[in-house]
Amino acid sequence: xxxxxSVVNILGIETSCDETAVxxxxxxxxxxxxxxxxxxxxxxxxxGVVPELASRAHTELVNVVLAQALVEAGMDLSALxxxxxxxxxxxxxxxxxxxxAAKSLALVLDVPYVAVNHMEGHLYAAFLEEPELAPPMVVLxxxxxxxxxxxxxxxxxxxxxxxxxxxxxxxxxxxxARLLGLGYxxxxxxxxxxxxxxxxxxxxxxxMLDEGYDFSFSGLKTAVLVHWTQEGAAAEADVAASFQEAxxxxxxxxxxxxxxxxxxxxxxxxxxxxxxxxxxERVLDEAERRGLRAVVPSAAMCTDNGAMIxxxxxxxxxxxxxxxxxxGATPGLRLAGRPR
Numbered sequence: 001x002x003x004x005x006s007v008v009n010i011l012g013i014e015t016s017c018d019e020t021a022v023x024x025x026x027x028x029x030x031x032x033x034x035x036x037x038x039x040x041x042x043x044x045x046x047x048g049v050v051p052e053l054a055s056r057a058h059t060e061l062v063n064v065v066l067a068q069a070l071v072e073a074g075m076d077l078s079a080l081x082x083x084x085x086x087x088x089x090x091x092x093x094x095x096x097x098x099x100x101a102a103k104s105l106a107l108v109l110d111v112p113y114v115a116v117n118h119m120e121g122h123l124y125a126a127f128l129e130e131p132e133l134a135p136p137m138v139v140l141x142x143x144x145x146x147x148x149x150x151x152x153x154x155x156x157x158x159x160x161x162x163x164x165x166x167x168x169x170x171x172x173x174x175x176x177a178r179l180l181g182l183g184y185x186x187x188x189x190x191x192x193x194x195x196x197x198x199x200x201x202x203x204x205x206x207x208m209l210d211e212g213y214d215f216s217f218s219g220l221k222t223a224v225l226v227h228w229t230q231e232g233a234a235a236e237a238d239v240a241a242s243f244q245e246a247x248x249x250x251x252x253x254x255x256x257x258x259x260x261x262x263x264x265x266x267x268x269x270x271x272x273x274x275x276x277x278x279x280x281e282r283v284l285d286e287a288e289r290r291g292l293r294a295v296v297p298s299a300a301m302c303t304d305n306g307a308m309i310x311x312x313x314x315x316x317x318x319x320x321x322x323x324x325x326x327x328g329a330t331p332g333l334r335l336a337g338r339p340r
Contacts, residue, residue, distance in 0.1 A: 008081045010317070011069070011105070012310030013062065015098030016090025016118045017144070018042075018049045020061040022069040023307030024080075028314030029131040032073035034300070034307040037061045044184045048174065055093030062101050069306070080111055082322070084313030087115035088333030089145070095329035103325050112322035114313040119146060119335045120158075121308040122270035125301040128311050133295055138264040140255045142279075143271035144170030144187075147215050147251075149258050150335065155315045158335055161258050162213025169247055170273045172217035176224050176243050180236055190240050191276050197241030199278075202227055204246040206253075213254050220246055244278055252282045259292060266293040275302040 007026060014021040023034040039057050043049045070076060085102030088095055099115070106113035119141050127133050135157075139150045147170075148163035167175070170187055177186025182193065204223050207216040224243050231239075259267050269283055280296050287294030301308065316323075 008314065009075065009079050010082045010084055010114070010310040010313050011066075011080050012116070012121075012306040012308070012313055013066075013083070013085040013098040013102045014118075014121065014304050014306045014309045015058045015062065015094050016086045016088070017094060017304060018054050018057075019304040020058050020065050021304055021306040022062075022065045023305055023310050024069060024073045024075065025128065025307050025310035025314065028311055028318075029128065031128055031307045032075065033069045034305050035065050035069040035072060036303070036305055037065050040185060047178055047184050049091070051091045051093055054091060055097060058094055058097035062097060066101070077105075077109055080109060082106070082112040082114055082313065082317055083109070084114040084116050084309050084316075086118045086121060086309050087323075087327065088330035089118055090329075090331060092329060092331045095331065099329045107325060112317060113325055114317050115323040115327050116309045116312045116316060117333055117335055118304075119148070119271075120312045120316075122302075123150065123152070123268070124312040124315065125270050125297045125305070125308040126268045126295045128307060129297050129301060130295050133266070133268075136262070136264050137266040137268050138255060138259045138262060139268040139270065140251060140274070140283075141271045142169045142251060142269065142273040144168060144174065144273075146271065147217075147273075148335070149213050149254060151258065151262050151264070156319050160335060162215065162254065164215040164217065166216050166218040167221060169215070169217055169251065170271070172221050172247060173244075173273065175221050176240070179225060179228055180240060182240075187273060187276060190244055191278070193237050194241035194244040194278065197235075197237030197239070199241040199245035201235060201238035202242035204242055206246055206250050209250055209253060213258055215250065215254070217247065244276070248276070248279045248282055251279060252286055255283070256286055256290065256292075259290075264292075266295065268295045270297060270302065272303055275299040
């Protein structure tokens, strides 16, 4: 295996769901490129991601996206110090495409392969835009498949304080959008429509608001369904705004409650739902009110991307060394565990 270079260029591959993404990050902090091929149009007709179609699309796209990433970074393969892939959580078939591509490339180039947890990737997206960011911090990771609050005391040291007991926040956004006839993906549609509505028009429930750090969005989704069935389409924007406010209220309340309990000077958000404009606004306002630092990554870094995988891989490689080429993909991978 090659000796470690003074400059570490890590290529990260992300294929956990419906984005085929490749990014290259230098020294864990400088983004050389981030290329994403979206499958939204492919899955929109079905109202959600179809796993088999996602896997096939990743297979067709991964080499194209990889080549484009190298061009945009102005690098050739010989410049790479390591290759990383998201190894879970996610869709099994989709994950395997990225893992196989990364391991093959690492083997051919004789560089380390690094398996990365998808949620750890979302956490490290914040470090790409705030390089001086340092633990301790409380992090809200919120996406289509996951909703959790994490207390990060050091790099690689995480305590999950709470997570969803049913629907993830992003899943609830998608389902409510479908109910309102807004199509897929639902998050951006709710965000856009809600901006034109009255968030106080309907007082939807705030599930588990005062019950620890776990989340539940199933009851909120049902409350929207009941209201929509009774009231009809006349108040569509108001329903969207009121639902969004209820969901965001729970997320923000629990995030800052955790920051207070654990005396964390910094709060961070990450994941696809972190691109929601109302969530971002509420987090920044509340942090300012409390005198805390809030790190809210750009919308581009909230979505699934390869750069976040490469950034997390830099820290994993530093702490633990390379992952085994015999390791696979783990669809239900927990943040506390890493494949080796």
